[in-house]
Amino acid sequence: MLYPGLIRQYRTYLPVAEEAVVTLHEGRTPLFESKGLVKKFNLPIQLYLKLEGLNPTGSFKDRGMTYAVSKAVEMGTKAIICASTGNTSASAAAYAARAGIAAMVVVPEGKIALGKLSQAQIHGAQVFQVKGNFDEALAVVKKISEQDGIILVNSINPHRLLGQQTAAFEIVEDLGDAPDYHFIPVGNAGNIVAYYRGYTRYFEEGKAKQKPKMCGFQAAGSAPIVLNKIIEHPETVASAIRIGNPANWQPAKEVAKESGGFIDKVEDEEILAAYEAVAQVDGFFCEPASAASIAGLIKKAKEGFFKGGEKVVCTLTGHGLKDPDQAIALSPKPHVVEARVEAVLEKLKW
Numbered sequence: 001m002l003y004p005g006l007i008r009q010y011r012t013y014l015p016v017a018e019e020a021v022v023t024l025h026e027g028r029t030p031l032f033e034s035k036g037l038v039k040k041f042n043l044p045i046q047l048y049l050k051l052e053g054l055n056p057t058g059s060f061k062d063r064g065m066t067y068a069v070s071k072a073v074e075m076g077t078k079a080i081i082c083a084s085t086g087n088t089s090a091s092a093a094a095y096a097a098r099a100g101i102a103a104m105v106v107v108p109e110g111k112i113a114l115g116k117l118s119q120a121q122i123h124g125a126q127v128f129q130v131k132g133n134f135d136e137a138l139a140v141v142k143k144i145s146e147q148d149g150i151i152l153v154n155s156i157n158p159h160r161l162l163g164q165q166t167a168a169f170e171i172v173e174d175l176g177d178a179p180d181y182h183f184i185p186v187g188n189a190g191n192i193v194a195y196y197r198g199y200t201r202y203f204e205e206g207k208a209k210q211k212p213k214m215c216g217f218q219a220a221g222s223a224p225i226v227l228n229k230i231i232e233h234p235e236t237v238a239s240a241i242r243i244g245n246p247a248n249w250q251p252a253k254e255v256a257k258e259s260g261g262f263i264d265k266v267e268d269e270e271i272l273a274a275y276e277a278v279a280q281v282d283g284f285f286c287e288p289a290s291a292a293s294i295a296g297l298i299k300k301a302k303e304g305f306f307k308g309g310e311k312v313v314c315t316l317t318g319h320g321l322k323d324p325d326q327a328i329a330l331s332p333k334p335h336v337v338e339a340r341v342e343a344v345l346e347k348l349k350w
């Protein structure tokens with residue numbers, strides 16, 4: 001049978017009229033056991049990576065977008081709007097195209113990765129670049145969405161988080177239980193909440209014997225939850241989590257506390273080192289924001305956080321191809337040589 005996408009796969013959790021379903025067959029992403037990171041950093045754990053960059057538009061945002069857009073279509077809506085650090089706009093534009101409705105996306109000028117901007121554009125969204133940051137863009141679209149007929153699809157839309165909880169369902173199905181820990185990057189802080197709700201749901205239904213401790217990581221230059229204050233000018237190379245006033249701030253704090261986990265921060269250097277490491281020792285190219293979870297894991301392991309033998313899942317939230325500039329900037333330049341065997345051999349190392 002063809003995999004039908006998240007809404008039909010998890011119908012009882014995501015109710016919507018069948019004729020309103022808008023899907024790109026998102027979800028069912030691979031959960032990989034990491035051998036490379038475990039070896040390189042001597043991690044005393046069993047580590048699994050949830051590859052959310054393999055969703056149709058290259059990030060986990062598709063899980064929430066399929067449901068938010070389907071519910072919007074069910075209501076007869078003709079337009080959706082969002083603010084975005086990039087991936088929400090890419091996803092909203094694609095699902096709106098699939099649904100045949102209009103998408104308007106508002107992004108911070110010059111602050112989003114080129115791959116993400118290109119996605120919103122090719123899917124035919126109306127793109128606005130505001131001279132301001134994500135938090136200011138969100139304030140603008142919130143106001144506009146108060147008008148009739150236009151639906152906000154940022155993660156304050158409750159359907160987004162309901163869709164995103166399916167990632168936790170898939171992990172429990174793959175492992176046969178919830179992991180001991182779940183490590184995840186935190187930006188607007190919706191995903192950490194969605195995962196925990198998903199795990200809790202399966203736990204309550206007896207599909208999992210435990211719930212994981214949720215461990216979230218913000219970038220040090222945009223760590224409002226950790227520092228307990230709004231950051232007016234958030235800065236980090238991890239543009240997808242460059243958010244100074246997260247919409248799901250309180251729920252995320254509660255989830256961290258209730259699960260026995262925490263929200264901490266990692267420096268940009270740690271993020272980039274983790275980003276490079278997972279690409280080089282495990283073969284997975286994620287975007288810098290995704291690597292915040294791995295950077296956090298490495299940091300905690302160094303502090304002696306793990307007793308040994310724990311099962312840990314780390315979400316890699318988005319695909320590395322969205323932001324190739326970062327990869328190129330970190331890597332050695334390609335050799336430029338004459339098109340002769342000797343010229344190549346001269347530079348070749350084994």
Ligand SMILES: *Cc1c(COP(=O)(O)O)cnc(C)c1O
Pocket residue numbers: 059060061087088155185186187188189190191192240241287289290317318319
């Ligand atoms: C949106 C996003 C995040 C942050 O998720 P939140 O739910 O806003 O915390 C992290 N990584 C990537 C790649 C994203 O697109």
